[in-house]
Amino acid sequence: MMKKQDNELDQNGYSIIKGTSIEAFSEYVLCFGEVINTTEVKVKENPKAFVTSSKAIPFHTDHHAADYVAWFCREQASVGGETMLIDTTKILYQYSVDELEELKGIHFTEHTLFEGDVGSCPLLDMSFKNKWKIYYSFELHGNPKTHNPTLRKLENDISNLTAITIRLMPGDALIIDNRRMLHGRSQIQGNKHRHLTRYWIK
Numbered sequence: 001m002m003k004k005q006d007n008e009l010d011q012n013g014y015s016i017i018k019g020t021s022i023e024a025f026s027e028y029v030l031c032f033g034e035v036i037n038t039t040e041v042k043v044k045e046n047p048k049a050f051v052t053s054s055k056a057i058p059f060h061t062d063h064h065a066a067d068y069v070a071w072f073c074r075e076q077a078s079v080g081g082e083t084m085l086i087d088t089t090k091i092l093y094q095y096s097v098d099e100l101e102e103l104k105g106i107h108f109t110e111h112t113l114f115e116g117d118v119g120s121c122p123l124l125d126m127s128f129k130n131k132w133k134i135y136y137s138f139e140l141h142g143n144p145k146t147h148n149p150t151l152r153k154l155e156n157d158i159s160n161l162t163a164i165t166i167r168l169m170p171g172d173a174l175i176i177d178n179r180r181m182l183h184g185r186s187q188i189q190g191n192k193h194r195h196l197t198r199y200w201i202k
């Protein structure tokens with residue numbers, strides 16, 4: 001069994017594991033908690049969801065119930081398909097208490113998948129040990145008439161920060177703190193044979 005690398009994950013918000021196997025990695029993710037969802041991420045002919053299209057995916061977090069998201073790379077496309085990460089702690093530390101309070105009042109729409117899901121989640125949540133947890137998705141909940149200036153500032157800060165770019169190759173795996181690191185993906189091009197197994201860990 002692989003050794004749990006939680007120091008790296010705690011410090012950087014992500015950890016890369018090279019040269020593993022799907023069997024070893026499936027066992028490894030259990031060190032972090034319960035796997036609440038496993039998805040095969042592949043490009044589909046007629047995609048119904050973003051994740052199965054070949055399009056670039058803007059920065060977001062996955063479902064708020066996933067404390068960690070992990071991917072094992074089975075195959076990579078001949079061109080593109082890079083995973084991109086933004087560490088929100090590098091942005092939020094400079095926000096005032098009032099600005100953070102304002103972000104706590106903004107909600108994004110979320111798919112209802114698990115018991116207790118209400119269809120939305122606040123952008124910021126305070127967890128135990130005074131640690132901020134972020135939820136950042138594509139659609140604002142409740143159709144707000146005006147775009148909040150603090151949210152605009154956050155969007156600006158996200159687009160100005162240089163993303164960590166990772167190109168996973170077969171046998172590589174990545175685990176991220178989903179409530180801290182935003183993730184996105186560059187367009188999948190070339191043979192489009194990208195195939196990742198994704199785990200949501202609670």
Ligand SMILES: [Fe+2]
Nearest residue numbers: 060061062183
């Ligand atoms: Fe995602």
